[in-house]
Amino acid sequence: MEEKELSRLLKICRLELSEKEQKDIKKDIEEVVAYFDILENVDTKGTEVAYHPINVSEKLREDKAEQFGNVEGILKNTKTYRFYVVGPKV
Amino acid sequence: MSSIGEFEGKDIPESYYPKLVKELEPINKRLNAFLTISNPEGGFPFSVKDNICVNGVESRAGSRILKGYIPPFNATAVERMLNSGFGFLGKTNMDEFGFGSFGLNTEVPAKNPFDERYVAGGSSSGAAVATSILKYHVAISESTGGSIATPAAFCGVVGFTPTYGAVSRYGLIDYANSLDKIGVMARSAEDVRIVFDKVKGSDKYDTTCTDAKFTAKDKKKVFIIDQFTKGVDEKILSSFEKLVEKFKDMGYNVENREIRLAEKAIAAYYIIAMAESSTNLAKYTGFKYGLRNERFDEHYNEFFTKARKAFHKESKRRIVLGTMVRSASVRDRYYSKALKVRSLLLDEMNALLKEGFILSPVMPILTPKMAEAESLTPLEMYKSDMLTIPANLCGLPHISFPYAYEKGMPLGAQLITSQFNDYAIMDMVSKWEKDFEYRFKYNLGEL
Known part of the structure; x- marks a missing residue:
């Protein structure tokens, strides 16, 4: 893995690593990805992907707004202004 | 064999519960099974793995990044346990977000109750230790790739992972x-069955939750898989060969078979698991849950990045790897390929x-x-997850149970069955338990 590629991934993931951590993670990733390549020789031609191990039925709820019973409990986990969650600048 | 039945048949004084907590606290300081301990205030005590929400109790999936997160609701499994009269005893220790096979990727690792120098297994380390030390208790736990079977095997308890x-x-x-599958750890298959009966079944809040009928079809045949004995200590x-002989004595025909793709399961599993976890962990950014970065004057990129330093090394590794395998340039080579390999293995x-x-051992190593x-x-x-991953990747019900003791440490075997035939493997372990006595080093809360 090129250092440029690792930097790109870290930026997307919003992760900041020290030089030593970067060196270690790069080594680990290279070893693991090389192992992932054992799938290369499996013949998957014409095979459907299995997003789930069981057949998941399409039983979606009606798209209707519902009042959650404990809004106060949600807001307790955040910094709030009136009933808004305060976040960083965009 | 059911400790729930035995407990419910007795007249339990109110003083039992505070006494139990008092007895548990000093042992827990040594073994680190529980992250929180509450008075169960009546009912058969149950614990909850730290990645399952309990209303009003800190739930942080073993992670620093969720420190201080107090869920304003109960997980469905917890709600159903409470509604069935069980008493909540506490949250149990685990590898951060379930990322680990030995219970070490956490702030204070749980220790094996048989010998504290040894690991408890992961990721549901605390659930297994709690089950191994408490006479009357069941654990609500969770497995993604072996997080119930492995710690159950290392700590000498029964660990059941149901159909996805x-x-x-x-x-x-x-x-x-x-x-991810929520399951149960207990001291007997009968206790597992009682708890599974309470928590299973469809839920309008989880579209993947099934209302299928669960069966107990006994097929009288047991397969030993060549790839599941290769590379095993x-x-x-x-010891496993002796277990196979006992299954023959119990009336099962034993045959050796191959699972051609078994050796590819680890790679397929970790690609899918890391891809999914990297998206799930994107929401931890330091202001909505748990750990709070109060510097709201910072730009969001800087703000998020600072908060995400709280992740453990293993989590960072999986986030990067998971993001990589989903990248447009390699997606077909890794992520889509892994989903197809899962399809073939299924x-x-x-x-x-x-x-x-x-039938197989749970772990390839002591x-x-x-x-x-x-x-x-x-x-x-x-790679040490090689025996637990195939069943987990395919959403197959499996149960881990103690079958021997090697130098005082328990060994665990597992039975795997077809989807929705969950009761059959509980029945088999119940039969096994009739002639095999499980050993425990502690029996806290004895009546």
């Missing part, structure tokens, strides 16, 4: 949505399990000491 979708995941702090194999395992059960497990490379750790 059998128990609602509502209120579970996700690791990998297509792999000789001492484990020698076909292969489903065909085999129509005819009989799979319980390691803490330092031995710490010295493994990430890939070595991932």
Whole structure:
């Protein structure tokens, strides 16, 4: 893995690593990805992907707004202004 | 054999519960099974893995990044336990977000109650230790790739992972949505059955949760898989051969078979698990849950990045790897390929399990000491899951149970069956328990 590629991934993931951590993670990733390549020789031609191990039925709820019973409990986990969650600048 | 039945048949004084807490606290300080301990205030005590939400109780999936997060609701499994009269005893320790096979990727690792120098197994380390030390208790736990079977085996208890979708995941702090399963640890298969009966079944808050009928079809045939004995420690194999003989005595026909794709399962599993976990962990940014970065004047990129420093090394590794395998340039090569390999493995395992059960050891290695497990490379750790991953990747019900003791440490075997035939493997372990006495070093809360 090129250092440029690792930097790109870290930026997307919003992760900041020290030089030593970067060196270690790069080594680990290279070893693991090389192992992932054992799938290369499996013949998957014409095979459907299995997003789930069981057949998941399409039983979606009606798209209707519902009042959650404990809004106060949600807001307790955040910094709030009136009933808004305060976040960083965009 | 049911400790729930035995407990419920007795007149339990109110003083039992505070006494139990008092007895548990000093042992827990040594073994680190529980992250929180509450007075169960009546009912059979149950614990909840830290990645499953309990209303008003800190739930942080073993992570620093969720420190201080207090869920304003109960997970469906917890709600159903409470509604069935069980008493909540506490949250149990685990590898951060379930990322680990030995219980070490956490602030204070749980220790094996049989010998504290050894690991408890992961990721549900605390649940297994709690079950192993408490006479009357069951654990609500969770498995993604072996997080119930492995610690159950190392700590000498019964660990049941149901068919994917059998128990609602509502209120579970996700690791990998297509792999996570809430299950049970207990001291007997009968206790597992009682708890499974309470928590299973469809839930409007989880669209993947099934209302299928669960069966108990006994197929009278047990398969030993060639790939599941290759590379397994000789001492484990020698005890396992005796177990196979006992299954023959119990009336099962034993046959050796192959699962062609078994050796590819680890790679397929870790690609899918990491891809899904990297998206799930994107929401931890330091202002909505748990750990709070109060510097709201900072730009969001800087703000998020600072908060995400709280992740453990293993989590960072999985986030980067998971993001990489989903990248447009390699997506087909890794992520889509892994999903197709899962599809092929499902076909292969489903065909085999129509005819009989799979029996294998749970782990290819003897319980390691803490330092031995710490010295493994990430890939070595991932490979140690080789026997638990195929069933987990395919959403197949499996149950781990103690079958021998090697130098005082328990060994665990597992039975795997076809999807929705969950009761059959509980029945088999119940039969096994009739002639095999489980050993425990502690029996806290004895009446």
